[in-house]
Amino acid sequence: MGVASKKRASLHTLGCRLNQSETLLIQQSLKEKGYEIVPFGEKADLGIINTCTVTNLADSKCRQTIRQFIRTNPEAYTAVVGCYSQMGAKEISEIGGVDLIIGNQQKMDVLDFIGQEKNERPLIVRERISNEDFSVNFVGDSLVGQRANLKIQDGCSFICSFCIIPFARGASRSRDLENLVDEAKAKVNQGIRELVITGVNIGTYQSGADDLLVVLDRLNGIEGIDRIRISSIEPTTIPQELFAFMNDPNHALLPFFHIPLQSGCDKILREMRRRYTIQEYLEFLHLAHASVPDLYVGSDIMVGFPGETEEEFLETCNVFLDNPFDFCHVFSYSERKGTVAARRDDQVPIEERQRRSAYLRRLSSKKRHDFYSEYLGKTVRVLFENPKPDIWPAYTDNYIRVIVSKDQVGEENLANRCGLVRLNRLAADFVEGELVEMLD
Numbered sequence: 001m002g003v004a005s006k007k008r009a010s011l012h013t014l015g016c017r018l019n020q021s022e023t024l025l026i027q028q029s030l031k032e033k034g035y036e037i038v039p040f041g042e043k044a045d046l047g048i049i050n051t052c053t054v055t056n057l058a059d060s061k062c063r064q065t066i067r068q069f070i071r072t073n074p075e076a077y078t079a080v081v082g083c084y085s086q087m088g089a090k091e092i093s094e095i096g097g098v099d100l101i102i103g104n105q106q107k108m109d110v111l112d113f114i115g116q117e118k119n120e121r122p123l124i125v126r127e128r129i130s131n132e133d134f135s136v137n138f139v140g141d142s143l144v145g146q147r148a149n150l151k152i153q154d155g156c157s158f159i160c161s162f163c164i165i166p167f168a169r170g171a172s173r174s175r176d177l178e179n180l181v182d183e184a185k186a187k188v189n190q191g192i193r194e195l196v197i198t199g200v201n202i203g204t205y206q207s208g209a210d211d212l213l214v215v216l217d218r219l220n221g222i223e224g225i226d227r228i229r230i231s232s233i234e235p236t237t238i239p240q241e242l243f244a245f246m247n248d249p250n251h252a253l254l255p256f257f258h259i260p261l262q263s264g265c266d267k268i269l270r271e272m273r274r275r276y277t278i279q280e281y282l283e284f285l286h287l288a289h290a291s292v293p294d295l296y297v298g299s300d301i302m303v304g305f306p307g308e309t310e311e312e313f314l315e316t317c318n319v320f321l322d323n324p325f326d327f328c329h330v331f332s333y334s335e336r337k338g339t340v341a342a343r344r345d346d347q348v349p350i351e352e353r354q355r356r357s358a359y360l361r362r363l364s365s366k367k368r369h370d371f372y373s374e375y376l377g378k379t380v381r382v383l384f385e386n387p388k389p390d391i392w393p394a395y396t397d398n399y400i401r402v403i404v405s406k407d408q409v410g411e412e413n414l415a416n417r418c419g420l421v422r423l424n425r426l427a428a429d430f431v432e433g434e435l436v437e438m439l440d
């Protein structure tokens with residue numbers, strides 16, 4: 001069955017924000033080649049599944065998704081790309097109906113490998129990941145109307161004991177500065193107002209003499225850019241100069257950090273092979289808060305790491321509660337074959353991991369609630385998103401989720417515009433606000 005004549009393609013992403021942004025880039029190049037993009041689950045002639053291999057469970061979800069696509073589309077050309085392709089090509093090749101398996105090195109060139117006919121056996125393209133800098137040749141669709149990811153870096157050289165990413169994505173390498181600035185300019189010209197800086201370990205960005213500060217300065221110089229938000233950034237890699245950028249009214253960098261803590265216990269941090277102690281982390285956290293008014297800090301915390309006792313878990317809860325964290329994503333530790341942690345024989349029972357995770361999630365909701373409460377009665381700047389049936393959703397600069405009722409606004413179109421909103425009432429995970437005035 002040929003694919004060139006039909007040109008209906010369907011894409012699906014598993015895993016992280018970086019995968020999402022890479023899928024959007026692939027999607028854009030498919031459109032440029034004349035493909036119609038249809039939702040995953042509908043009939044298509046070409047399927048591209050961008051996979052994740054962060055845990056054994058992620059692998060099994062990938063296999064499920066691939067099978068599901070092939071069941072619905074037995075005649076479609078099926079390409080599997082990304083981290084699981086890099087690490088688990090053999091397992092994927094055992095799924096009947098897969099035509100192409102591409103690891104991370106050639107993933108962005110996937111279209112060059114797609115054939116006209118289904119293959120008897122999958123073609124596997126999986127090279128060692130090069131440690132060269134990279135550039136990207138096309139500009140992806142934005143994720144939503146006003147915000148877009150901008151990938152500046154890939155890979156990681158830190159090798160935490162629970163993490164397979166350094167093997168799946170290779171060592172840290174940085175995108176050429178001019179190349180990423182070109183993409184940013186193109187996105188701003190498309191109407192994007194907020195760029196979210198993404199990568200696996202973005203604080204390690206280094207392209208020649210240019211570091212993250214240079215990237216942010218160059219992006220800030222782009223005519224029309226309103227907001228720059230840094231996505232997750234590793235502790236120990238965050239330059240303190242960012243505080244000044246966040247405080248500068250002429251700099252678009254928002255007062256927002258997402259800094260993975262992982263554990264509040266030094267023993268566990270050592271076993272995770274993280275590169276900081278609790279004291280070092282907290283010193284930075286307090287300094288950041290003292291330096292940047294209205295700063296939001298989110299974090300990632302992993303519970304149930306092998307050998308984690310109840311006391312050590314409670315230590316983590318207390319560090320989270322007693323310090324200025326505003327939210328955390330809670331991850332239950334999940335074994336990943338090939339990592340040091342997965343080989344340990346003191347794994348925490350799964351039900352216990354789930355119990356700890358549910359407990360910490362409740363604490364996290366409380367912290368977010370407390371953070372939102374501090375802003376009740378205040379008037380703050382927001383960027384409005386595309387409308388939902390009765391509301392205009394928006395985020396403040398420091399990441400408070402806000403909604404404004406359409407009843408209050410009337411017919412005016414607020415999408416992709418900035419406005420001042422008074423925050424009036426706390427709901428479960430957002431704040432109801434009242435429009436004071438539009439700023440543009």
Ligand code: SF4
Nearest residue numbers: 156158159160163165
């Ligand atoms: S910093 Fe650690 S957890 Fe993050 S990608 Fe690198 S090895 Fe994995």
